[in-house]
Amino acid sequence: MSSDLYCTDLVRRFGEHRAVDQVSLDVPAGSFFSILGPSGCGKTTLLRLLAGFDRPDSGDIFIRDQRMNTVPPNKRPVNMVFQHLALFPTMSVADNIGYGLKRRKVAAAERRKKTERVLEQVGLPGLGDRMPQQLSGGQRQRVALARCLVLEPTLLLLDEPLGALDLKLREQMKVELKHLQKAFGTTFVYITHDQSEALVMSDRVAVMRNGRFDQVAAPDVLYREPATPFVASFVGDNNRLDGEVLGVDNERVRLRLDTGGEVSGRPSSALAVGQRASLFIRPESMLIGADLPASFSRIETQLSTTLFDGANSRIETRLGERELFARLPQDGSVGDLQPGTTVSLGWEPQRATVFAEAQV
Template sequence: MATQSDLSCNGLVRRFGVHAAVNNISLDVPAGTFFSILGPSGCGKTTLLRLLAGFDKPNEGDIYIRGERMNDVPPNRRPVNMVFQHLALFPTMSVGDNIGYGLKRRKVPAAERRKRTAEVLEQVGLPGLENRNPMELSGGQRQRVALARCLVLKPTLLLLDEPLGALDLKLREQMKVELKHLQKQFGTTFVYITHDQSEAMVMSDQVAVMKDGRFDQLAPPEVLYREPATPFVAGFVGDNNRLAGDVVSLADNLAQIRLDSGEVVRGRLASNELRPGARAELYIRPESLTFADSATNNDYSVMQASVKATLFDGANSRVEAESSGSPVYARLPQDGSAPALTSDSTIKLAWDPMLARVFGVDGA
């Protein structure tokens, strides 16, 4: 099979009894891509990674790396390396010996090992630490040693299984930027597993959102955020308010929805399958909401809500409110434009209908 992709999968299925942990997955990952698989615990993403690494075999489907079928190739013969959450560095070896371990197993001469180890340490920003013990390093430095140990082997694919999960928040934020930088610097194709949407959105060129063994949507981060294809993606990627109602009318790719409160609002259709009278849900992101006033654009939708709390959130105020028994919150800048708010005060929130997404309650 000829392919331009570093990784190609066709109809992958992995069953455990009657349960399909991976259910008909197909994908193509171009060379040099940072590709993330995002989903909640139990969605099948780690099983998929094990199939790619060769630790498990699919019941159906094929895996190709640079056009070569990998289904029956053992892990140690695949052009793949893997970084685990707990890094698995050897505590009795120096940093240099950890990085050179794979080269030694491949019978690379000692002088060449030392040269390549020094080069990769320079590339990951840890020059001159060959003789240190990894346990003497910080968490971020150990993370880079684990990456260097894989990258020194020049794999076609680097598989990363939630590698930032054990780090504290500040270090995790720092490592997101460093990982993206290193991936671009080395040009290696990364396949990254995470349940953390911020990791996937910040680092990735493409993100596959996984649910129940399938991809709900595969797209660049910006598309996932602005144009979620399913209610699950809309609810899982970023924050969203969800408002229930009935479809009144459809026109110009917009749906008029009568909310359970009786108010009629509008949002952009996620599909063409909705019909008047159908039950629907409108998703609108907190930062897309503004306060309605006399200057509000006439094309905007407006909804009345009761304020429950106003919370300081750095550069923004988080306004928590309620409409027709449903929680609603807005993220508004602290620039003095917001009216003074007290608990139980009534406000009107407005939004551009093009920034809202409307789904049928069955996912249509």
């Protein structure tokens, strides 16, 4: 598969600080690629390098095999959508969308034709004469996308564009963005600190920390097979248990917990007997109750509270100083649990991942 974006060993320094540190990426044509990470991890700096607003200290950026390091922003086949949409309030929707075409000296009749077509594509037919303030937040978001997509860029860079929307609209726009990207076939490079956005919309996700990528993979692989403790803790909810390695056999690690007892999980890498290690297990992979298969790992915890959230309801328990969460079954089969009750939690060892003791 051909690549619309290919970068090798990008570095951007600010004094002694490396905001982007030896980053390489390969984004296939027509894909939705997200860069996920906490504030300050370097993702916005990386996006600025791709857009041409900043230059790398070393490394290379290629868009469709053309080296872009010294190409100015207005000469790159790239457009960018920001969190603050910056629509022109005194221009109509159609004029906002057609602004870039006008700057390119596209004839008025052709501008009108392209604008009407892209309005249809983003689900806003007939709204070209309205002013931005007459539209809902979601509609303004689509106008901002249309303004970029009408220019037919190779890459569309999106800098946390849903951050200013309320929760319900943000959930709606996640689905719409995914559908729009597939409909246009434009390569999207999307940065966010919101794991749900990245997991729902993306074909591949890069998890960034301290200027580097910890892991680049499909969303389901990131979730089920995290490569580092940081990815395990940052992507989705995870329970963590610390202890010492008792043995490694048949791709299974046995761990003596600091709180007592023995549990098992699959190793993320080579581990040695006596080594400190951390086991991560998702709440939905934990089963509740004493009647669990003999092959399961199990621990005894004390119930703190029940957290009702519809189908995602769960319990919070304590094991030593650790808070642990387990998903409640929807059939209510665990009965009426009361705070202070001893609760057995268990899991299939292959559903848990064991790392050398996590420093996250």
